[in-house]
Amino acid sequence: MQSGIKKVKKCWLVAAKWLPCGPKTKKTNILRRLFISISFFLCVLPQGFSQPATRQRGNASYYADRFHGRLMSNGKPYHRDSMTCAHLRYPLGTWLHVRNLSNGREVNVQVTDRGPYSRKFVIDLSRAAARELDIITYGFRQVEITPFIPARVPYLIEPSSERPELSLGFSDDEDFFKPYKIDDSLREVLHNDTTLLHRVKRIKKLAK
Known part of the structure; x- marks a missing residue:
């Protein structure tokens, strides 16, 4: 200011x-x-x-159990076992790396709510995140907060292989479904049939 x-x-x-x-x-x-x-x-x-500096230090608290299930600022219900937090300045959806300065434990949480509204604290953690940082025993602890962007690991797309098109038909005992391979002639027949019963009978007849 x-x-x-x-x-x-x-x-x-x-x-x-x-x-x-x-x-x-x-x-x-x-x-x-x-x-x-x-x-x-x-x-x-x-x-x-204004958005805070790259790193921020202050006391961290955690949600009380009575807030479990209540709606957060992002419109979703809070779950005590989720890795989420409340912060006043970071945009909703931001990922924060929180480190306990007392024991060195670290955890990654996502901003899903607004708070805390007390000058004594800079962040409210979910119960699961507080447990990972060993804060529950003490009630609050001094932490260091660093925003980060989660890395997206690329995955290899395997070349598509031809897979037979399958349809469900009745087996001999009439109680269970089993797949039948569909060829061009069967596909044309199924396309012309309008009722499920006719399709099942056609599949049984042509698959034998």
Whole structure:
């Protein structure tokens, strides 16, 4: 916030040197409106909209059991066994790497809710994440938070192999289904039949 105020003051000092003096003109009105807009975006917007630094340190707490099943800010119910967290500034869906500074334990969680609303804490963890960091015993612990983008592991797409098209038909005991291979002639017959019973009878007859 202080840096924004300094930028606004600097803009006005620069503008004062070359803004024309004397009676108001159309040009001066446009310039004044321009610098008022810049001042608004640099100073008036709340600090809560800004994203925190790359790394953040502070106390971490965790959700109480009574919040299990309640809706979070992303519209989904909270589950205590999920690796999620609540943070005030990071966008919903952001992945955070949280490290317990007391024991070095680490965990990855996703921002799905807003909070905590106490200045004593910087993040609320799910019970499962707090258990991994060994925070439940103490209630809260100082942690280091680092945002990251999960790596997407590419997978090899195997070349497609021809697979026979199958359809379900009745076996001899009439109680179970078994697959039959469909060739072109059978496919044409099945296409012309409109009822399931006719199709089953045709499959049995042509598959023998």
